[in-house]
Amino acid sequence: MEEREERLSQERIMEIRYRWSAGPYLGRFLAELRDKGKFYVVRCPGCERFLLPPRIVCSTCYTRIPEYPDGWIALSGRGILLDWQRVIYPQMDPETGEVRDEPFLHGTFRLDHDLLFVHYLGPADLDEGRLQEGMKVEMVMKPQEQREGKVTDIHYFRIVED
Numbered sequence: 001m002e003e004r005e006e007r008l009s010q011e012r013i014m015e016i017r018y019r020w021s022a023g024p025y026l027g028r029f030l031a032e033l034r035d036k037g038k039f040y041v042v043r044c045p046g047c048e049r050f051l052l053p054p055r056i057v058c059s060t061c062y063t064r065i066p067e068y069p070d071g072w073i074a075l076s077g078r079g080i081l082l083d084w085q086r087v088i089y090p091q092m093d094p095e096t097g098e099v100r101d102e103p104f105l106h107g108t109f110r111l112d113h114d115l116l117f118v119h120y121l122g123p124a125d126l127d128e129g130r131l132q133e134g135m136k137v138e139m140v141m142k143p144q145e146q147r148e149g150k151v152t153d154i155h156y157f158r159i160v161e162d
C-alpha cells in the first residue's frame, strides 16, 4: 500500500489595497462625468470609430487619439433599451469586494452614434413587466455629493415615457 504524504494547509483572509491610475484619457472621461455629468466619447481620426470610453490609441487602427477636448463629443445621455437581465444571484462588486444587493436590472442601451452601453436599469422599483425593447431611456446621475469619479456615478438609466 502506497504511503501518502500529509498535506497541511492554512486558511487566511488577505486584504489587498491598491490604487490604479486611470491615466489622462480615462481620467478626464471620469472627471467630466463626476463634475459635470458629461458622458464623453472620442472619434478616432484614423478609422472614424467612436471610442467609449476615450483611450489614448484606437484599438482597431492604432491611431493616436487627440487629447481632450479635440474630437471629444459629449453624448446626450439618451438612448434606446435593447435588452435587459434581472440579476438574481449574489454578485461581487469588483470595486468594493462587497456583494451587491439583488435582484437588480442590467440593461443594454443603444446611445448616440449607435454606441452600445451596458449599465443598471432603474429605479429599484421599476416594473420589469412593462419593459419593451426599443423604449427610450436616459441617464440618471447620482447626486453630486455621492459621485466618486467612477462610471457608477451614472446611477442608472431610466425609461423615458413618451
Ligand SMILES: [Zn+2]
Pocket (backbone or CB within 6 Å): 044, 045, 046, 047, 048, 049, 058, 059, 060, 061, 062, 063
Ligand atoms: Zn481607429
